[in-house]
Amino acid sequence: MSLDTIRDSIPDYARDLKLNLGSVLTPQGAPGLSEKQLWSVALATAIAARNTTFTRDIEALARAHLGDADVTGARAAAAIMGMNNIYYRFLHLVEDAEYQSMPARLRMNVIGNPGIDKLDFELLSLAVSAVNGCGLCITSHERKLRNHGVTRETIQSAVRIAAVIHAVACVLETNP
Numbered sequence: 001m002s003l004d005t006i007r008d009s010i011p012d013y014a015r016d017l018k019l020n021l022g023s024v025l026t027p028q029g030a031p032g033l034s035e036k037q038l039w040s041v042a043l044a045t046a047i048a049a050r051n052t053t054f055t056r057d058i059e060a061l062a063r064a065h066l067g068d069a070d071v072t073g074a075r076a077a078a079a080i081m082g083m084n085n086i087y088y089r090f091l092h093l094v095e096d097a098e099y100q101s102m103p104a105r106l107r108m109n110v111i112g113n114p115g116i117d118k119l120d121f122e123l124l125s126l127a128v129s130a131v132n133g134c135g136l137c138i139t140s141h142e143r144k145l146r147n148h149g150v151t152r153e154t155i156q157s158a159v160r161i162a163a164v165i166h167a168v169a170c171v172l173e174t175n176p
Helices: 003-009 012-024 035-049 052-062 068-094 097-101 118-132 135-147 152-174
Strands: none
Touching: 003 012, 003 052, 012 152, 035 052, 035 068, 035 118, 035 152, 052 068, 052 152, 068 097, 068 118, 068 135, 118 135, 118 152, 135 152
16 A cells, blocks of 8 residues: 555545645645654544545555554544544533533543653644544644644644545545
8 A cells, every 4th residue: 555546546526635645644745743743643533534444544654654652642542532522522512601610520541641742642632633623622732732832833734634634534435
């Protein structure tokens, strides 16, 4: 499996996605991100996009840049944000302050001990939250990253990868 093989499977009506996929998954196309961060974001957001075949392909490509802990970290970010994004999006949308004061009573231990660099895990959590559309989580993770000196360009790179990965996953899932 190669990135070109994936790009070749994208239909012509989604030509922009072909071009963007080839761009955002490079150090030049993702300024501020290391190769490890770039591929971790790609994997975490592919998992969040829920296209099993595409996720396997992205993981196969990512393995050239990631160790086992990084792959597990990407999976963990997709998993915990899959839960948190639903819960916190509800809190945000329900417009009832009483819910905000209630304890979540959901285990989230992986956030405190993700097995990878905590700021990298925040970056993955932000990207997955963008895919899942949780404004409250996006705001929280972006603020934490910025408070720790992560640049807007780095954050934008992660979210651009998330946007392209999600779009490609959807097109490949629905293309006959």
